[in-house]
Amino acid sequence: MAATIAEKIFSQTCGRAVRAGDVVMAPVDAAMIHDITGPLAVRVFREMGGEQVFDPERIIMLFDHQVPADSIPAAENHVFMRRFAEEQGIHNYDLNEGVCHQVVMEKGRAAPGEIIVGTDSHTCTYGAAGAFATGIGSTDMGFVLKFGALYFRVPESIRIEVDGTFGRRVGAKDLILSLAGDIGADGATYKALEFSGGAMRAMNMAGRMTCANMAIEMGAKAGIVPPDATTWDYVAARREVEPFDLAGDPGAKYAETRRYDVTDLAPQVAVPHNVDNVVDVGRVAGTKVDQVFIGSCTNGRYEDLAEAAEVLGTADAFADGVRVIVIPASRTEYLKALRAGLIERFVEAGALVEAPCCGPCMGGAFGLLAPGEVSLSTSNRNFRGRQGSAQASVYLASPATAAASALYGEITDPREV
Amino acid sequence: MRVWKFGNDIDTDAIIPGRFLTIYDPAELAKHAFEGTRDEFAREVREGDVVVAGSNFGCGSSREHAPLALLGAGIRVVVAESFARIFYRNAVNTGLLPLVCAGAGEIRDGDTVTVDLGGGFIEVNGKRLAVEPVPGFLKSIVDAGGLVAYAKDLDEVETCSTR
Numbered sequence A: 001m002a003a004t005i006a007e008k009i010f011s012q013t014c015g016r017a018v019r020a021g022d023v024v025m026a027p028v029d030a031a032m033i034h035d036i037t038g039p040l041a042v043r044v045f046r047e048m049g050g051e052q053v054f055d056p057e058r059i060i061m062l063f064d065h066q067v068p069a070d071s072i073p074a075a076e077n078h079v080f081m082r083r084f085a086e087e088q089g090i091h092n093y094d095l096n097e098g099v100c101h102q103v104v105m106e107k108g109r110a111a112p113g114e115i116i117v118g119t120d121s122h123t124c125t126y127g128a129a130g131a132f133a134t135g136i137g138s139t140d141m142g143f144v145l146k147f148g149a150l151y152f153r154v155p156e157s158i159r160i161e162v163d164g165t166f167g168r169r170v171g172a173k174d175l176i177l178s179l180a181g182d183i184g185a186d187g188a189t190y191k192a193l194e195f196s197g198g199a200m201r202a203m204n205m206a207g208r209m210t211c212a213n214m215a216i217e218m219g220a221k222a223g224i225v226p227p228d229a230t231t232w233d234y235v236a237a238r239r240e241v242e243p244f245d246l247a248g249d250p251g252a253k254y255a256e257t258r259r260y261d262v263t264d265l266a267p268q269v270a271v272p273h274n275v276d277n278v279v280d281v282g283r284v285a286g287t288k289v290d291q292v293f294i295g296s297c298t299n300g301r302y303e304d305l306a307e308a309a310e311v312l313g314t315a316d317a318f319a320d321g322v323r324v325i326v327i328p329a330s331r332t333e334y335l336k337a338l339r340a341g342l343i344e345r346f347v348e349a350g351a352l353v354e355a356p357c358c359g360p361c362m363g364g365a366f367g368l369l370a371p372g373e374v375s376l377s378t379s380n381r382n383f384r385g386r387q388g389s390a391q392a393s394v395y396l397a398s399p400a401t402a403a404a405s406a407l408y409g410e411i412t413d414p415r416e417v
Numbered sequence B: 001m002r003v004w005k006f007g008n009d010i011d012t013d014a015i016i017p018g019r020f021l022t023i024y025d026p027a028e029l030a031k032h033a034f035e036g037t038r039d040e041f042a043r044e045v046r047e048g049d050v051v052v053a054g055s056n057f058g059c060g061s062s063r064e065h066a067p068l069a070l071l072g073a074g075i076r077v078v079v080a081e082s083f084a085r086i087f088y089r090n091a092v093n094t095g096l097l098p099l100v101c102a103g104a105g106e107i108r109d110g111d112t113v114t115v116d117l118g119g120g121f122i123e124v125n126g127k128r129l130a131v132e133p134v135p136g137f138l139k140s141i142v143d144a145g146g147l148v149a150y151a152k153d154l155d156e157v158e159t160c161s162t163r
Helices: A005-014 A038-047 A072-088 A100-106 A121-129 A138-147 A172-183 A205-218 A229-236 A302-312 A331-339 A342-348 A399-408 B026-030 B040-044 B065-072 B085-094 B102-106 B136-144 B147-152
Strands: A023-027 A030-033 A059-061 A115-118 A132-135 A149-153 A157-163 A192-196 A222-224 A256-261 A268-270 A278-280 A291-295 A323-327 A374-377 A393-396 B003-005 B050-053 B077-080 B097-100 B113-116 B121-124 B127-130
Touching: A005 A023, A005 A115, A005 A132, A005 A157, A005 A192, A005 A222, A030 A038, A030 A100, A030 A138, A038 A072, A038 A138, A038 B147, A059 A072, A059 A100, A100 A115, A100 A121, A100 A205, A100 A331, A115 A121, A115 A138, A121 A132, A121 A205, A121 A222, A121 A229, A132 A222, A138 A149, A138 B085, A138 B147, A157 A172, A172 A205, A172 A256, A172 A268, A172 A278, A192 A205, A205 A222, A205 A229, A205 A302, A291 A302, A291 A399, A302 A331, A302 A342, A302 A399, A323 A342, A331 A342, A374 A399, B026 B065, B050 B113, B065 B085, B085 B097, B085 B136, B085 B147, B102 B127, B136 B147
Parallel strands: A030 A059, A030 A115, A115 A132, A157 A192, A157 A256, A192 A222, A291 A323, A291 A374, A374 A393, B003 B050, B050 B077, B077 B097
Antiparallel strands: A023 A149, A268 A278, A268 A393, B113 B121, B121 B127
């Protein structure tokens, strides 16, 4: 019987046909916990009578939201989690590797066909590796730590067919912002997005991760890119893996199919205070910005930094009065950018380059906004108060648009730089 | 019970801002519930009050601090036209009852509401509004009072079993 990718993943895991709407106690291949939501998950695990986690090798632990510790309670959380890792024999990446979703991907902890949960809503990022990955709360994670399984309602899927070729300085972030604008903040609630089409096949892993990452901004449970040579090459470089076919069947039942063409897509900007409040950059060009943040699990990879550096070009400096914060998503991405000379260019132009972490997107660690301030950010959420004061404004855009805006001190179309 | 009415797309950053996420105690979290977006909530909310909202309540982060902050404030029931997926599940797991009510839009801030779960409705200003029951597989968690109580006596689960 024809099936969507989500249905296939649950069916293969359980060895029998599982369809959208079924509720199954599915075993998980991996579970990710970090410094903010992890401590609560561990406490719940204990309250449930947990003594030994189901399988320490399937648990991924790291710290990224408040690193290095920005407060004594944050430091205490880190100590608490380190002790748990040591006691349980869990490999803890600690604060050394970077933002959780980037680390899970680059360490090869996500692969096609796997079911992965994480106590972070952007866990859906691993859909770029062809996994069914979804964010859960700490109590569900306590259950997972104990039993290695969780009740899942197998979601219906929305097929997203993307064709065409991106114009100059337009890319994956613009696509996913335009999708958020079109589908809406709850347009995919309880559903999986299944990306397909020529533009997706042509997209590199960094871009696919940007797209899968923001599936949650439409309420989706997962955002999955069918694995192809690009996926298998990426995963095979990180772990032993045997490629297999995993694609939605032509006759599979989709909740709906949406078709897009990116050929004429303009750079997109999500304006305050909702991610689905999306316009062409021209509509908000000229808006003065106080801070520009280039980084996060959405856009902190080498490719993103290279995109920003290409727009920066040979300019001497970012605009006066703009704080530019650049945060590579991981140590690996940081080193790539460093060795390519990108970090030097950013620092020369006046940026603050911070060690890999969630940074201002966390809205509590650093890089906060005062009332009335405006930030343009390559991250994933522009909710009121997300990056500090509830009276501040956050705009979301691509690394290219962020770099162009940092150069001029106002929101700027990167194609005009 | 007094209704605290909110609009559509109330996100978890609004319910509890990121800078308070090192707090795990519900009573402490409650002091910062809706801080910056509706400051009077934490000051004036009373035990048993009900939060009522439009569509997509609890969108955004998976932070369980959000339902915990509401529970700490004495909220036991949230009524909304629809919920974001992770918040809905977190609410059920932590013992906060999320009720989907197509007629939530009719309810105004400051209204008085009573909840009749057995009858499957809520009553506001003398008018009954139907609420959807919690899906079957989550009902047992609600009945247990949350996932911790549900899981405490479980030694193992049958993987790939269907509900």
